[in-house]
Amino acid sequence: MHLAIIGAGLAGLSAARALSASHRVTLIEKAENPAGRMATHETEFGGFDDGVQFFSASSEEFKREITQWKKEAWIDAWQARIVRLVNGRALTPARSAVRYVARPGMGALCANLAQGLPLATAQTVTGLQTWGNAKWLLAVQADTVAIPAHAGPFDAVILAMPPEQAAPLLHDVAPQLAAQAASVHLAPCFTLELAFAQALDLGYDGAFIEQSRLAFIAHDNSKPGHRPGERWVAHAALAWSQEHLQDDLPRVRDKLLKAFHEATGSQVQPVYAQALRWPFAQAVQPMAGDCLWDANLRIGLCGDWFAAGLEGEGRVENAWLSGRRLAQQIMQSMPQD
Known part of the structure; x- marks a missing residue:
């Protein structure tokens, strides 16, 4: 199984490292380096x-x-x-x-965690669309390329990004997940x-x-x-x-x-x-739970905006736990390569 992980901050890297032992993963990051808010x-x-x-x-x-x-x-x-x-x-x-x-x-911590993982940087995912039999294509825009391209197909997609950025991507393809993401600020x-x-x-x-x-x-x-x-x-x-x-x-x-x-x-x-x-x-008020995962659509969300069993505001530990626990759910519901 080939999974796309959009966002190479700590949550995305945590999920990628857990999944890479049993699945193919590709990280896509809009910044020039992995890190997110750990930059x-x-x-x-x-x-x-x-x-x-x-x-x-x-x-x-x-x-x-x-x-x-x-x-x-x-x-x-x-x-x-x-x-x-x-x-x-x-x-x-x-x-x-x-x-x-x-x-x-x-930022060096995320650079170390990204070692050995397939990572595309300076690429912004602008849309998701279905392809064939339960596959996903990603519309990708890069500053160095004038024409948008597509990446994929992927068997599953993880959005490891702020909910305000995830909700628009999910609006047409996963409205229930989009609504859940939009409830967090x-x-x-x-x-x-x-x-x-x-x-x-x-x-x-x-x-x-x-x-x-x-x-x-x-x-x-x-x-x-x-x-x-x-x-x-x-x-x-x-x-x-x-x-x-x-x-x-x-x-x-x-x-x-x-x-x-x-x-x-x-x-x-x-x-x-x-x-x-x-x-x-x-x-400031993280979403209850560890992550979101729709096993039918094969789309998941993770990040420091999930409580992950912790008290207080979202922080580094929330991000790492959220990514790791989403990976665990995916491995339980998707067959290994």
Whole structure:
């Protein structure tokens, strides 16, 4: 059986690695590299983890996977001092689970997981259509090719992408799945990358910020295995991001830089500052369950927008568990090659 997996973020890669032992898989990713919201943006000042800053584990299944990643030297524990900033005052929050980061940036973890898997990048799937006897063709558009092409046929299709992107693809071919996907909303988020010519010496490596346009800041180069240099990544509050979603990025950059100075008390000006927009950043209220799978249509959905038995907002563990459990359902319902 040949399966197409649309999206090479952690959920898609988790499903692909589980399925590849018994089925043929082809990953199709619209970005130039696998990673999704675990991407690392490389600049002349070093890499910036623009999306996921760290991850932890609560399920035994994910803890076992993390143990393997550590053996591969793909990840390390981040011994960071994380505080809460309230009106510029640093308060140490309650101790949390061990925080892990990838070396030399979060995107490297997905690059390692993608090794050995058939992966087509910089290709956007624009449509699904049936072909022959219970097969699927994908309409694919690439920037380098003026005319849309088709990929397939495939015996099954997995959509490992935000629900707002999955629902339109499913509207005509799987309306029930489309309606389920459309019931979930991912909040947007702006990210601010900052590089400085000198150390800020703030006394902490990360901070959750209250009463600010910003929600979290991280000292990127404090993470093990990351390139030296004074780099900070700031995430805007979700509500502020939603309110200013249509603002131009230079305006967002200036507003968030001002918020960074106000929150940290540092007035040192950066030598580099850039804002970027994540239109679909976080599932504030994940969908109950692990994934969606229609065995008759042979279409499935997975991602961090599924609860996967965890409490709280969608995060890295949700994505990995969702992809793995969708793969398990597929292997139970589809014959092996």
